[in-house]
Structures are given as C-alpha cells and as structure tokens.
Amino acid sequence: MERDDEQVLDYPIPAPSALEPPAEWERLRSRCPVARVTLPSGDEAALVTRYEDVKGVLADPRFSRRLTGEGAARIAANESGGVFNSDMAASVPDGGEGHQRWRREVGKWFTAKRMTALRPGIRDMAERLIDGMVEAGAPADLKAHLGFPLPVWVICDLLGVPESDRDRFSYWSDTLLNLTRYTEEEVSAAQEEFFAYMSAHIGRRRTDPGDDLLSALITGTAEDGGRLSDAELVGTGMGLLVAGHETTANMIGKMVAMLLSDRGRWERLLEERRLVRTAVEEALRFDANSGIGLPRFITEDTEIGGETVPAGTTVMCAMAAANRDAGAFEGADTMVLDRLPNQHIAFGSGAHSCLGQALARTELQVVLEALLDRLPGLDLAVPAAELRRVEGLAVGGLATVPVRW
Structure with a gap:
C-alpha cells in the first residue's frame, strides 16, 4: 500500500468550508491509517481516522483518556496543554471500579425515563427562545438566540446553578477548551475562578441541598457505600457544565445549517416528521466539524491499523473522520435522513462514551421538532459556503448561524 510515513501534518487539518470535511481524510483512511501529526502545542501525536481503528482505540480499557502522565502530548498551545491535560480531567476516576462507580452515580440522571420527564420543559423553553428570535426579527443568529441559551438553561437547571451566570460559564468553558485562543x-x-465557583456552589449545596444532580451526589448514598470525593464532585460539576452546553450548543447550530444547506433535506422533514430522530443521528454522523476528537495515551505497544504503535504515544481519535468512512457507512459522504442502522461514534465508544448523550439527543430532537413546527420557512440568511467555523477551541462549531424565515 502506497503511503508517506515521513509526512507530518498540522492538526487540526484545515477544511475547505465550515460544513465540509478536509479532503485529507480520505487519503489518510486509505493510505495512512496511523498518521503523524503536530498538535497546536507543537507536540507530536498519532492520528487515526478509520472507523474500526477509532472505535477500537476508544473502547480499549488499557488506554488512558488522561494526558497527565510522563510523555503524554500537550494538546493546546499553552503551557498547561488544555482540557485533556488539566487537573479537572484527572479529578474523575479514569478506569476500574472507581470509574464504574462514578458513571453509575452520575448516570442515574441521564436515563431514558428522566429524559422523557425533561422533554416538555425543554420544548417550552425552546418555544420561548424561538418567540424571542422572531420578535428580534430576521435575519437572526440562531446560535445566539436558541442554540446557546437552550442547553445552558438545561444544564444549569440540572446542576442547580444560576442561569444568570451563563456568560461566565461560557468564558470559563472556552478557556478550558482552548487550543490557540x-x-x-x-x-x-x-x-x-471556575474551580472556586464550583467549590463554593458544592459547599452551599451541602448545607442547603436542592433537587439537582450535585445535591443528590452530595447527600445520597452510593450503592457500593462510597460517595464521591470533593475533587470528584468539583470535577463532575465543571465537566458537565462544559460538556453539557458547549458541545450541544454548537451541534444545534451545525445540525440546522446542515439541513438548510440543502433545502430538499428541510422540505423532506416537513413532510415526514417521523424522520426527526434518524435525522438527528445522521447530523451527528455527518458532522465534519466536530472538533479535535478524543485523545488516548497508549501505555503499551499496540497494533493499530496493521502497524505497531509504541507505548508512550498519544493517539488522536478523529471520530468525525471515522464517521465518514465508506468501509463502515454506505454512501458515507451523503446525508441520508432515514439512515438505519446508524452506528456512528460521535459520542465516542466504550466505557468513556459521552455520559450525557441521551440529554444531547433529547435537546437536538426537541429543537428540530420546534423549528419545523414554528418556522417551516426557515432558511439560511447567507450561502452555506460563507458560514465560519469556531476557531481556536477543541470543540467544533459555527461562529454564527444567520437565518431568516
């Protein structure tokens, strides 16, 4: 198989536009399944882009999601290295029984039953935000009016923190997700500031618990008799606040932009509302702008993509590239609204797959249903090629989503 082992790519790899994938992905999947890349920090890592390879690395319990060990690559172009190298990443157990205990306790708040209960409130808030956007008049930025405030409201309610602090949360999240900004x-x-805020909030919840996730973690009795430590509680609060609004806020904007960039997609959903759920899953799979991906620190020599990757290597798992792998998805470069099955890995794979994926799916479905009902004439206010990416952060998104109706 022809390949160029000496080429070292800058990562993230540039793309022709905000909604399109880098052309390099196809070459890497076919000719260089384990590529050498330079991260924003200047450190080197191995990049995997094939579906089976990415899924296999993410699901392998031998490999650490923490990049705090000796020899692990720094991701961001600042001394601390960013979110994956941070103290917050180290505060939640990385594996074994400790990680299983943490997922059991936190996961109780993300069950299908709870999502069903949350759905009417999310729909009501979506309606109010759409009303505000319409009142402001077209063209409007859907991300600012709906995509950002809805997930912030949901996660603030879930954690029992004031929504009025959302601008601070946004700045703190951005700094934690920093690559070059x-x-x-x-x-x-x-x-x-973020650590002090969350520590103080947890302290207040100890003396005045509410009906929220953090209060339940503080006051409840774990099934195995062990409660979460203070460090685990703070890390959980910070992690959920970041993941609970930043990624979903960006995904709402990208989903709507993808559907409107080809008017036939939007029109089909207007005619066939039953496709909302599969359309959301396909938007997650088709997203070419999901961010830097997930890193894993390889702790022993490992075979990936037919070659040996030495211990001490940081591997970047490009889930978005894997989700466009024609070996795993028929018509991978086509957005198929009724695609079934759809085993995408937008939320990761294995023991560290996204804990809040049920909540993200619920929010995306509710937003799409509300927009189809309320604004059937919704359209992009600029050509899709003029949409701009969020720059300098570990997450992918659109800077703005200008729409009219």
Missing part, C-alpha cells in the same frame, strides 16, 4: 495567564486565571 487564550494565553496561559488567561487560562490559569479563568480556571482558578
């Missing part, structure tokens, strides 16, 4: 001084100061 913020200096080391800005990141350090913001994270100290």
Whole structure:
C-alpha cells in the first residue's frame, strides 16, 4: 500500500468550508491509517481516522483518556496543554471500579425515563427562545438566540446553578477548551475562578441541598457505600457544565445549517416528521466539524491499523473522520435522513462514551421538532459556503448561524 510515513501534518487539518470535511481524510483512511501529526502545542501525536481503528482505540480499557502522565502530548498551545491535560480531567476516576462507580452515580440522571420527564420543559423553553428570535426579527443568529441559551438553561437547571451566570460559564468553558485562543495567564486565571465557583456552589449545596444532580451526589448514598470525593464532585460539576452546553450548543447550530444547506433535506422533514430522530443521528454522523476528537495515551505497544504503535504515544481519535468512512457507512459522504442502522461514534465508544448523550439527543430532537413546527420557512440568511467555523477551541462549531424565515 502506497503511503508517506515521513509526512507530518498540522492538526487540526484545515477544511475547505465550515460544513465540509478536509479532503485529507480520505487519503489518510486509505493510505495512512496511523498518521503523524503536530498538535497546536507543537507536540507530536498519532492520528487515526478509520472507523474500526477509532472505535477500537476508544473502547480499549488499557488506554488512558488522561494526558497527565510522563510523555503524554500537550494538546493546546499553552503551557498547561488544555482540557485533556488539566487537573479537572484527572479529578474523575479514569478506569476500574472507581470509574464504574462514578458513571453509575452520575448516570442515574441521564436515563431514558428522566429524559422523557425533561422533554416538555425543554420544548417550552425552546418555544420561548424561538418567540424571542422572531420578535428580534430576521435575519437572526440562531446560535445566539436558541442554540446557546437552550442547553445552558438545561444544564444549569440540572446542576442547580444560576442561569444568570451563563456568560461566565461560557468564558470559563472556552478557556478550558482552548487550543490557540487564550494565553496561559488567561487560562490559569479563568480556571482558578471556575474551580472556586464550583467549590463554593458544592459547599452551599451541602448545607442547603436542592433537587439537582450535585445535591443528590452530595447527600445520597452510593450503592457500593462510597460517595464521591470533593475533587470528584468539583470535577463532575465543571465537566458537565462544559460538556453539557458547549458541545450541544454548537451541534444545534451545525445540525440546522446542515439541513438548510440543502433545502430538499428541510422540505423532506416537513413532510415526514417521523424522520426527526434518524435525522438527528445522521447530523451527528455527518458532522465534519466536530472538533479535535478524543485523545488516548497508549501505555503499551499496540497494533493499530496493521502497524505497531509504541507505548508512550498519544493517539488522536478523529471520530468525525471515522464517521465518514465508506468501509463502515454506505454512501458515507451523503446525508441520508432515514439512515438505519446508524452506528456512528460521535459520542465516542466504550466505557468513556459521552455520559450525557441521551440529554444531547433529547435537546437536538426537541429543537428540530420546534423549528419545523414554528418556522417551516426557515432558511439560511447567507450561502452555506460563507458560514465560519469556531476557531481556536477543541470543540467544533459555527461562529454564527444567520437565518431568516
């Protein structure tokens, strides 16, 4: 098989537009399944892009999601290295019984039953936000009016923190997800503030518990008799606040933009509302702008893609590239709204797959249903090629989503 082992790519790999994948993905999957890349920090890593390889690495319990060990690559272009190298990443157990206990306790709040109970409230909030967007008039930024505030409201309610602090949460989240946007001084100061805020919030919940996830973790009795430590509680609160709004807020905007970029997709959903669920899953699979992916630190020599990757290597798992693998999905580069089955790995795979994926799916489905009902004439206010990516963060998104109706 022809390949160029000496080429080292800058990562993330540039794409022709905000909704299109890098052309390099196809070459890498076919000719260089384990590629050498340079991260924003300047450190080197191995990039995997094939579906089976990415899924296999993410699901392998031998490999650590923490990049705090000796020899692990720094991701971001600041001294601390970013979210994957942070103290927050180290505060939640990485594996074994400790991680299973943490997922059991936190996962109780993300069951299908709870999502069903949350759905009417999410729909009501979506309706109110759409009303506000319509009142403001077209063209409007759907991300600012709906995509961002809805997930923030949901996760703030879930954690029992005031929605009025959302601008601070947004800044703190961005600094934690920094690749190239913020200096080391800005990141350090913001994270100290974020840690102090969450520690104080948990302290208040100890004396005045509410009907929220963190209060339940503090006051409840774990099934195995062990409660979460203070560090685990703070890390859980910070992690859920970041993941619970940043990724979903961006995905709402990208989903709507993908559906509107080809008017036939939107029109089909207007005619066949039963496709909302499969359309959401296909948007997750088809998303070419999901961010930097997930890293794993390889702790022993491992075979990936037919070659040996030495211990001490940081592997970047490009889930978005894997989700466009023609070996795993028929018509991988076509958005198929009724695709079934759809075993995409947008939420990761294995023991560390996204804990809040049921909540993200619920929010995406509710938003899409509400927009189809309320604004059937919704359209992009600019050509899709003019949409701009979020830059400098570990998550992918659109800077704005200008729409009219």
